[in-house]
Amino acid sequence: MASDPVKDTIAKTIADNDVVLFMKGTKQFPQCGFSATAVKILEHLGVPFKDVNVLEDQGIREGIKTFSNWPTIPQLYVKGEFVGGCDIMREMYSAGELHDLICEKGIPHSHQHA
C-alpha cells in the first residue's frame, strides 16, 4: 500500500505530543466556538497541548476526519488515543473524567486535585 503523507503527518503529530487538539484556528485565536471551548477546557486543566490549525491545511482538515472516523472538528488526542470532540470533552470535564484521564496517562498539568 502506498504511504499516505497526510496520515503519516497526523500519526507523527499524535505520537510526538502527549496532548493534541486538532482545531479551527489556534489556541491563541480559535476561529470556531467549539474549538474555543475545547481550548478553554484544556487551559482550565492546565495541561500543555499542541494545537493543529486545520484551516491552514485542507489535507489535514479532511484527513483527520478519516483518520479518527469522526466528522467534526475539534478533535482531542491524548497519548495517541482519540478522546472525542467538543461535546465529549465538555461532558468528561464536567464529570471530572478528563482530569482523571490526564492523571492516569501521567501527563504533567497544573490543575490540582480538589
Added chain:
Amino acid sequence: MIALRPTRLDVINESELHAGHRNSPGTGDSHFRILIVSEVFSGKSRIERHRLINDLLKDELAGGIHALALSPLAPGEPLPKG
C-alpha cells in the same frame, strides 16, 4: 434518527446564531443541537454513541451541516445543563 428508537428527540436549529460568522454557509440549516434519549445508548461509551449518530447523519455532515452538538443519553441519565 428514528432507527435509534428515541424516547426523546430534540433538534434545535441554531443556525441563526451563527449566520454572520466566518465559514458559516448561511443557509439557515447549518448549525444544529440534538438531544436524544434512547435505550440503544445504554452501556455504550461516549464515542460509540456519537458514532452511531454521525453514521446516520453521514450525508448531512458531508453536505450542509456545518456544526452539530450532540447529547446522546440513555434513559435515566441526567439531562445536560443549559
